[in-house]
Amino acid sequence: MSMSTKPGERRRRPTIHDVARVAGVSRGTVSRVLNGGHYVSPAAADAVNSAIRKTGYVVNRHARSLITGRSGSVAFLLTEPQDKFFEDPNFNVLLRGCTEALAAHDIPLLLMLAGTPDEQRRIVRYVGSGHVDGVLLISSHAGSPVAEQLVRAGVPVVVCGTPQGTSERLAHVAADDRDGARTMVRHLLATGRRRIGIVTGPQDTPGGVERLAGYREVLAEAGLGYAPELVAAGDYSRDSGARATAELLARRPDLDALFVASDLMAQGALAALAEAGRRVPDDVAVGGFDDSAAAVAARPTLTTIRQPWDRISAEMVRLLMARIEGQDTSAVILPTELVRRDSA
Amino acid sequence: MSMSTKPGERRRRPTIHDVARVAGVSRGTVSRVLNGGHYVSPAAADAVNSAIRKTGYVVNRHARSLITGRSGSVAFLLTEPQDKFFEDPNFNVLLRGCTEALAAHDIPLLLMLAGTPDEQRRIVRYVGSGHVDGVLLISSHAGSPVAEQLVRAGVPVVVCGTPQGTSERLAHVAADDRDGARTMVRHLLATGRRRIGIVTGPQDTPGGVERLAGYREVLAEAGLGYAPELVAAGDYSRDSGARATAELLARRPDLDALFVASDLMAQGALAALAEAGRRVPDDVAVGGFDDSAAAVAARPTLTTIRQPWDRISAEMVRLLMARIEGQDTSAVILPTELVRRDSA
DNA sequence: CTGAAAGCGCTTACAG
DNA sequence: CTGAAAGCGCTTACAG
Incomplete structure (x- = not known):
């Protein structure tokens, strides 16, 4: 169909020069049409546009980026094992929200996974060499060195959490x-x-630490004090919620309520309580955290704390865009909300 | 710490020119060190390497890509709603396999989601303008126009399925x-x-069509013929497997076996059979497809057909690399294997 | 509104 | 082994 393109020989892509020749204008004029059409006569613009169609021209982003210093894309970077995130319904919502917020700027989101140190090295190098304009960093664990490495490399970064x-x-x-x-x-x-x-x-994550701190504060405020045997740690997975709950029941069979630091773990907790013959909420009330899809899917449905994921993703993108523009933005903390359902 | 970097003013990154000056060599020599160190004296290489450290130099990939015509990255592109894939354990295995196979070439994998037509346009434009060297395309549905658009844009593509x-x-x-x-x-x-x-x-997916065809062939071969009331369609989700199974049971209560075209749907089928009071495999034998994590998690564990995901991902990457090198590779079909467990 | 020209930061033959 | 030079495909002041 096209002239003599042997397999193995990539067809030379048309450049701005080809378009200029076909349109009978200079390359500068073509570039102006490409970049918004300011200071271009309608006649010239028409000629250029039809030449673009005729030649099948597509801009070479490497050349453009070399000059503008922008790649026109943003990374959504996960620095933990992928399974964990894919299992988590929050992750889906956050990813979708960020994709949509970026779409409003016509910027594609590039999802990058860097669970192992080796992958992290590769990704930091890749990102640091300019292939994205900024990074939305998702990591439940706090001490990840990736954030600092990126910042040191001069990459705009906004962290979730x-x-x-x-x-x-x-x-x-x-x-x-x-x-x-x-x-x-x-x-x-x-x-x-x-x-x-x-x-x-987990106590090396901000959510792990802060939600426990809030629990202790309110119990102290109510004069109930702090009982270590009422505390068990999970890792945000469903199974860990079941295990921790079984542990607590063994230590304190008289338990009458349970605050579980994520909906997914709360699903596990409900399973463990059912296994132990406890009725929810009659015998034991259960409160979750997140208001994720898991809260609605649970039986009974979960009373939980809503995290405003739509606003979180919107704010992350807003902050990142501002950073990319060179503004020195900092942090946004968003309020949560109690959502009452059947479990408490 | 660095000289007068006001917020909002990006520090000029060191270039190859700075490195050359510090090392006391030409830019050509620096470039040679960067690209494998061939034809460089040990003394010059040392000088360059220490100058790189001193200046904190990182290559500008846009400039490099402009010349080499390569971006050094590959896209893993999903053209379907993300939830579906994240729910599917096969997807995780495929993603990890491709990431690892690419890592052996030191190439980062960029996961791109293009579930909506709008996102597909954006991604096709982005990819078509050269920001990745090739695309691993994942789509359960066959007729996606994305593949053809990419091929037309001259992008090397390898499809899964x-x-x-x-x-x-x-x-x-x-x-x-x-x-x-x-x-x-x-x-x-x-x-x-x-x-x-x-x-x-689904009958608009190759797996949907082919697995049904195989089923019909064997029944014909056994002289059992084809009974339309023994056939129900799912969409590869767990729930759809449960629904379809309930339907079949209603139509043919005398069913004594079920071939379910994915493990995830088979989990749903097991739930529906349990609900209907059927014992597996005593009353109804159940065979799945995939040998995914779902097969082992199911109760009873699933007898299933193993898809060799590790080999599939390795072959996808191999084919893509060959295409990127300009070779005209085509298709690889890999054998499956029966894995016997408890359900049949 | 338009063209000629400089230049972004690299790589790569080409001479030596 | 090394340097000087050309050039990748674009954008953007600068003159007109």
Whole structure:
């Protein structure tokens, strides 16, 4: 169909020069049409557009990026094992939200997975050499060195969740974990519960630490004190929620409520409670966290704390775009909300 | 720490020119060190390497790509709604396999999601303008126009699964679906079953069509003929497997075996059979397809057809690399294998 | 509104 | 082994 393109020989793609020749204008004029058509006569614009169609011209982004210093794309970077995220319904919502927010800027999102140190090296090098304009960094664990490496390389970065330790100055967007936890525990107290256990997230994640802190604050405030045997840790997976709950029941069979630091773990908790013959919420009230798809799918449906994922993703993109433009934006903390369903 | 970098003013990154100056060599020599160090004296190489460290130099990939015509990255492109894939354990395995196979070439994988026509346009434009060297295209549905658009734009593409219709000439890698189906149905026959139903995949997907075809072939070969009321369609989701199975049971309560065209749907089928009070495999034998994590997680564990995902991903990457090098590679069909567990 | 020209940061024959 | 030079395909002041 095309003239003598042997297999193995890539057809030379038309350049701006070919378009200019066909249109009978200079390359500068073609470029002006390509970049918004300002300062171009209608006649010239028409000629160029039809020449573009005739030649099948597509801009060479490497050349453009070399000059503008922009790639026109943004990375959504996961620095943890992929399975964990794909299992988590929050992740889906966040990914979709960011994709949509970027689409409004006509910017494609590139999802990058860097679960192993080896992959992290590769990705940091790739990103650091300019192939994206910025990074939306998703990592449940706080101390990841990737964020700092990227920042040091001069890449605009916005983190999802509150970074801990030295990297506190990173731009980030997060829900108010501690306040959400307080709200839930107050709700459990308000329904008359007094022996309230907690299944926490990992203690090296901000959500793990903050939600536990909120729980302790409210119990102290209610004069109930802190009982270590009412605390068990999960890793945000469904199974870990079941395991931790079984543990708590063994230690404190008189448990009358459970605050579980994620909906997915709460699903596991419900399974463990059913296995142990406890009725929810009659015997044990259960409160989750996230208001993810898992909360609605659970039986009974979960009373939970809503994280505003749509706003989180929108704010992440807004902050990142601002950083890319060179503004020195910092952090956004968003409020949570109690969602009452059947479990508490 | 660095000299007068006001916020909003990006620090000028060191170029090859800076490195050359510090090292006291020409830019050509720096470039040679960067590209493998051939034809460079040890002394010059040392000087360059230490100058790179001193300046914090990182190659500008746009400039490099402009010359080499290569971006050094590959896209893993999904042209369907993301949830569907993330729910599917096969997807995880395929993604990991491709990531690893590319890592051996030191090439980062860029995951791109293009579920909506709008996103597809954006991604096709982005990819077509040269930002990746090739595309691994994942789509359960056959007729996606994305593949042809990419090929027309001159982008090397390898498809997972057998493309249907006009795009048959696309390079692709697939398991032998039809033969796998034949193997499973023969196995069910060998265990004495005679009223064998099937839950198919969507009939606009190659797996949906081919696995049904294999089922029909073996039944014909066994002289059992084809009973339309033994056939129900699912969409590869767990729920659809449950629904289709309930339907079949209503139509043919005397069913004694079920071939379900994916493990995930087979999990749904098991749930529906349990609900209907049927014992598996005593009353109804169940055969799945994929040998995914779902097969081992199911109760009873699933007898299934193993798709060699590790080989599929390895072959996809191999074909794509060959295409990128300009070779005119075509298709690879890989054999499947019966895996016996408890359900049949 | 338009063209000629400089230049983005690299790689790669080409001479030596 | 090394340097000077051309050139990849674009954008963008600069004159007109």
